[in-house]
Amino acid sequence: MRRVSGNIEDARSRSPGxxxxxxxxxxxxxATSELLKTVGLRAMTTEQISNRSGASKATIYKWWSNKHAVAVEAFLSEMMAESPDPDTGSAQEDFRRVIRGLGHFYTGDSGRVFAQLIGEAQSDPLVRNELHIRLVEPRRALMRTIWDRGVQRGELRGDLDPTTALDQLIGPMLYRLLLGHAPLDDAAADAVVDSAMRGLAV
Incomplete structure (x- = not known):
């Protein structure tokens, strides 16, 4: 019954306009989100997505160019691109909370999928662009807000390039996610922030 219903829907979706x-x-x-967490991006196929969702492969390809495009949308639809602004009154504490949040994200199921999508982004401009616009930019914008507040309050050095400064905070956690050579827990996040602040703070 589910397959018949899916075929009817597919026929309707193919109607002009x-x-x-x-x-x-x-x-x-x-269905794609479930498959990403169970079989992974590389092993997942469009046929599996079709079987699990009830939508035909033709319909899926009409809406998305390939399985990676579906994966990016499924991944991003499950998470908020914007993180809450801690705004504790201290730039160092704000950074600590945001970097801890990244660590929690990286160590969950979503972090594993994110790492796989980063790998695909190296050769797929669509994946790279979607991740950059909908995930990377919002988080960097939050970090930049914290940075600007810290400079205005006299906590952070205004003579530094903010882009480079923020890379020093975000980069180590991402590096650990991709290589898995060191922990991503709260203690690691705190150590990253404390180390960076020695050069960034006034």
Whole structure:
């Protein structure tokens, strides 16, 4: 019965000018999210997505160019691109909380998928662009807000390039995610922030 219903929906979605069914779209994204966590990005196939979601492969390819495009949307639809601004009154404490949040994200199921998508982004401009716009930019914007507040309060050095300074805070945790050579727990996050602040603080 589910397959018949899916075929009807597919036929409707192929009608000229008809917008894609939100119900089918959600089913595809949910199925993709489950497969990313169980079999991984490389092993996941469009056929598996189709079987699990009830949407035909033709419909999936009509909406997305390849499985990586589906994976990026599924991954990002499950998480908020914007992190809350701690705004504790201390730039160092704000950075500590944000970097700890990155550590929690990296060590969960989403972190493993994120690492796989970063790998694909090296050869797929679509994946790279989507990750940059919807995930990287919002988080860097939050870090830049914290940086600007710290400079204005006289906590951080205004003579430094903010982009380079923020890389010193974000880079070590991402490096650990990709290589797995060191922990990503709260203690590691605190150590990264404390070490960076020795050169960034006034």
């Amino acid at each position: 008809r917008p894609r069914s939100e119900q089918s779209r959600v089913a595809v994204l949910r």
